[in-house]
Amino acid sequence: MFDNTLSVCMIVKNEEKNINRCLQSIKHIADEVIIVDTGSTDETVSIAKKFGAKVIDVEWTNDFSQARNISLENATKNWILVLDADEEISFEEGAKLKNILKLNSKLEAFHLRLVNMVSNVDIGDSIVLRLFKNNVKYRFEGKMHEQIVHSIERNSNGSLIGSTDIKIKHYGYDPNLADLEKKQQRNMDLLNSYPLEKRDGYFYYSLGNEYARVNDIDKALECYYKALELTNNLNVTPVYLAYLCLHIVKVLSSSKRYSEEFNMLSKFKKRFVNFKDLYFMECLAYIECGRYSKAKESLIHYVACPKGNYEYPCSKFENYYNIQQLLDDLNKSSINHKENILNVLIMAYENHPKLLDTIKNVSEIADNIIVVTKNDSNLDKQHLKNIGIHLVEVNGNNNGKHFLKGFAQCSGDFTLLMKPGELITLDAQDDLIELVSNTSENYFNISVLDTQLNRQSSEFRLFKNLKELKKYKTFKEFADYIYSNEILNVFISIYK
Known part of the structure; x- marks a missing residue:
């Protein structure tokens, strides 16, 4: 029979609010509990001793690995489970854990899933290596966000690390139970104390997380991209890489940098083919940009990804979104059309309160939206670029010349x-795509309805991007040529 005895190892300080829940949850699986206390002044130690834990008092040296390793040095059982006081493992999950130890004599360690709880709601989980054989060569590394996986990989075959669906509940991000501001400051102090030679990809990933928590987007991205650069130079794929990619995408999304987000998603999806969260984040970004067909494609990929894929973190989007309802809504808003069939050209010299409404309204049918504006206009140009708008900046007051400069960037049919x-209804957009997909005509007048003045007019608004139109140097030449040809009236309306 295999020796499946278990030591539960912890480091604590002033955890009287949490430790009882934690120790109660593991009393049926732990053959011994080793607790390293780094200076508690509350009832933490007395509570631990009531559960029969072996408590070791140590001086805190701003080094989590050092404290962790002291707990490991005092463990006497064959397997070690590492927990924090703000965590717990249910009776059912604990039983699964003990059963796995019975059945696996050849494996050296296991990844478990850490489920983050806020107000008793699961807000997503992540992969953590917390269960491993008691081996003097297996020790934690890093002053903060300490890891043991590296030493296990170095001292055993990496294939001897298994994955499980065993869940540990974590309450450390719940503002009702934890002092998040104090924790963040402690983490920043520890990270800033790292010597330069220790600042690897994981260091910059961890530092980026701290900046992201205080919403310092630029600093967070700077660290994340540095981490990505250092990680890409490695010969192996570290466990944290999937988290790094997801954090980059989420920060870009929260700061509405959608063009950059799409670019990064394209790269990340190639590396992590079945990483569900990437597809859902892509879906949300496409929705924000009004590109519903693309959003639907991403959501379908999300649903199709294998369930129970424990290689990647999981944000549990199903807890916040009705996936089927979202898919139904996207189906209603999607308009199928071939790529680059339509460009939209907008002249916007100054900011308009509904410019973004117009852009989002036509983004589903336009593969390219060109906005012509002046260099000194008050448009939020960076935001327009962030959502994928092709911005053409001009000087002076020659509107015709400005139009031709914008039209030169139109590449669709x-x-x-x-x-x-201005807006176009969904039905009218459908009719418009049907028209440009099948017509042999080149020039069209469209009905423009002014809803405030209750006035309707027919205006030249749609034309084929013929080569001969690109050769004209003045707007007069362009207009003369257009009006020398037949212009067809169509029953498609624009509203303003």
């Missing part, structure tokens, strides 16, 4: 002219 504040 047709160009639709829009003004800030």
Whole structure:
């Protein structure tokens, strides 16, 4: 029979609010409990001793690995489970853990899943290596966000690390139970104390997380990209890489840098083919940009990813979104069309309160949206670039020249002219795509309805991007050529 005895090892300080829950949860699986206390002044130690734990008092040296390793040195059982006081493992999960130890004599360690709880709601989980054989060569490394996986990989075959679906509940991010501000400051102090030669990819990933928690987006991204650069130079794929990729995507999304987010998602999806969270984040970004067909494709990929894939973190989007309802809504908003069939050209010299409404309204049918504006305009140009708008900046007051400069960037089969504040209904968009997909005509007048003045007019707004139109140097030449041809009236309406 295999020796499946278990030591539970912890380091604690002033955890009287949490430690009782933690120790109560593991009393049926722990053959011994080793607790390293780093200076508690509350009832933590007395509570631990009531559960029969072996308590070791040590001086705190701002080094989590050192404290962790003291707990490991005092463990006497064959297997070690590492927990924190703000964690617990249910009776059912504990039984699964003990059963796994009975059945696996050849494996050296296991990844478990850490489920983050806020107000008793699961907000997503992550992979953690917390269960391993008691081996003097297996020790934690790093002053903060300490890891043991590296020493296990170095001193055993990496294939001897298994994955499980055993869940540990973690309450450390719940503001009702933890002093998050104090924790963040402690973490920053520890990270800033790292010598330069110790600042590897994991260091910058951890530092980026701390900046992200205080919403310092630029600093967070700077650290994350540095971590990505250092990680890409490694010959192995570290466990934290999937988390790094997801954190980059989430920070870009929260700061509405969608073009950059799409670029990074394209790279990350190639590396992590079945990473569900990436597809859902892509879906949300496409929705924000009004690109519903693309969002639907991403959501379908998300649903199709294998369930129970324990290689990647999971944000549990199903807890916040009705996936089927979202898919139904995207189906209703999607308009199928071939790529690059329509460009939209908008002249916007100054900011307009409904410019973004117009852009989002036509993003589903336009593969390219060109906005012509002046260099000194008050448009939020960075935001327009962030959502994928092709911005053409001009000087002076020659509107015709400005139009031609914008039109020069139109590469699709047709160009639709829009003004800030104008909208096209979903049915009209469907009709418009049907028209440009099948017509042999080149020039079209579209009905423009002014809802405030209750006035309707027919205006030249749609034309094929013919080569001969690109050769004109003045707007007069362009307009003369257009009006020398037949312009077809169509029953498609723009509202303003």
